[in-house]
Amino acid sequence: MSPDAPASARGQPTIRDVAAAAGVSIGTVSRVAGGSARVAEQTRARVLSAMALVGYQPNAAARAMRTNKTKTIGFLMPDISNPVFSRVAVGAQSVLGPAGYTLFALSSNRSPVQEVEYLQAVRQRQMDGLIVTLADETASATTEELRRMRVPVVLLDRDVDIGADVVFSDHVIAMETIVSHLIALGHRRIGLVTASEKIRPGRERVRGFRGALAAAGLPVDDWLIRAARQSAEYGATETHDLLTGRDPPTAIIAAGSDIFYGAMKAVRLLRRDIPRELSFVGADDLLLSEVIGPPITVIDRDMVEVGREAGRLLLDRLNGVALPPRHIMLASSVVLRDSIAAPSHA
Amino acid sequence: MSPDAPASARGQPTIRDVAAAAGVSIGTVSRVAGGSARVAEQTRARVLSAMALVGYQPNAAARAMRTNKTKTIGFLMPDISNPVFSRVAVGAQSVLGPAGYTLFALSSNRSPVQEVEYLQAVRQRQMDGLIVTLADETASATTEELRRMRVPVVLLDRDVDIGADVVFSDHVIAMETIVSHLIALGHRRIGLVTASEKIRPGRERVRGFRGALAAAGLPVDDWLIRAARQSAEYGATETHDLLTGRDPPTAIIAAGSDIFYGAMKAVRLLRRDIPRELSFVGADDLLLSEVIGPPITVIDRDMVEVGREAGRLLLDRLNGVALPPRHIMLASSVVLRDSIAAPSHA
């Protein structure tokens, strides 16, 4: 009494099996499956039940071959285990999903080689669009590969000239705000630990940092600026180095979620009291900042919204919008908490 | 001087374009691309440079249609923005990638409907294998869909009888260890906030919890056991409720990373001093536990290793290993820190 589905390749039933079971031609089955042309109600019902009977699922590869559309979007990010990036996936999916697209998340693990491989995978699989956060803007192999893409691409917070739509996060204004605030509190030596200047966030944060000092007429001590990597280890070692130096800062800005973690750990190990002995500013991890004692002042961004915006931009392109490249700037917010105060020996 | 690639559909060059550029037949190009049969060294070189010239990437859909293999693996998880899940992707990718497979991460956002949709997407796209952490073991539509899968499936920490390989995390031993420890310190009323008993982790943690109390000859007060959801909000409200109840616990175990966050926040808001007024145990977030003051005792698991194991199991199946379903159990560790002490009013 089994459905007795011939089931061709891979054991999956095909459109032919359905046609045979329903006693119609494959064309009709295709029409029903695609919901396209008009089919007699009675026929449609027969086909539908035949599909259910044999457990039919359309073969995406065959469909893609015919239509040159896969209804899939790739999202390439440097590190899937970092919520700052993966939240973007949640946002993008929330707008792409209802439009009939499936989002596939890809994590390059910050490796340019992996990045290129994934970009090729996206091209090979004929994905209909791509959202990407590059691990390194200066890797030319990656940008070349990106340029080969023949589908809409949305870039996230990177300066790469490929004529793509971009969703930027503001870093300068937020940085200026917090640095000015610290200066107003009396701080003269402020340390900054952030990502490499090889990517926009690092560059922009350093720019905002220098700008705020300049605006206040303060000198810039390059020793206080650490912008090379993004990791908890980096945050820890640089913070340790800053705090144990000859002329340590009275305030530290750990701009980046990984760096925030590491810097915090270093501060704990050195038993510096926040904010009495040291003012501290974190970033990109609201939850962490809330449960630490004392609550930490942070620069925060809504990464889910970044994902939504990226999804919207992509959807427009997918729907044929032919405007010149659009740039969207999303604000960062500074959440003031108890971790900053006037420097003690002032 | 442009490569002048005809570039068929979607603007991507095909095997034909390469053949024309190299002055050979498509069969030869295919042989070179597949690295299969022997080709004259000189011919191979010509083809290779022609490929580079036109920027050829084999069309995955066409390949899949012929070979019934896609070299892709799906990883379905409840929430991509939770590192506990996304770390698994990192581990799985690290063993699947070198074997030539591309891992696509899919986040169901804890929605059974989304889960079914993604499972169908996996089937339609003829992915070669699947790693899955179910959001709800009791959703029959999901398990049915899972059963339809004709490719190897690896389940993560769930009890679903589909004859698949499974990677389990131990929850019972770790829970017994920490509860016994708290009891030894003098605690008699211990609160537990954890995931729903509809999924294995919730069930097992509750089981270990009850077991440890029973072993110590202590009564179980069901009011102290909260096992319904996984979210920061849930952790916060339940913790608040426990701490403000008539006969509050002297120790709380927040078993789950989201719950950990929320519970911690509730403790802060109620200004309970850890460990003087309250002993506190978190889970699944080592970084958070380190930077909070005081450092928090946690139950921890190596999720990257879970991913690696899952990848290995899958790879074996992909390579034709036909053993009966294998079950792997990975230990959890209890990291003792300063957040637990003898109850104060003891």
Place this chain on the structure above:
DNA sequence: CTGTTAGCGCGTTCAT
């Protein structure tokens, strides 16, 4: 409204 047919790009025979 429904059946028939021609490829989509590729890997794989089978000849040469």
Place this chain on the structure above:
DNA sequence: ATGAACGCGCTAACAG
């Protein structure tokens, strides 16, 4: 060692 031809499952265009 290489080329020609077939068909994987499907959609779209055309007949009827």
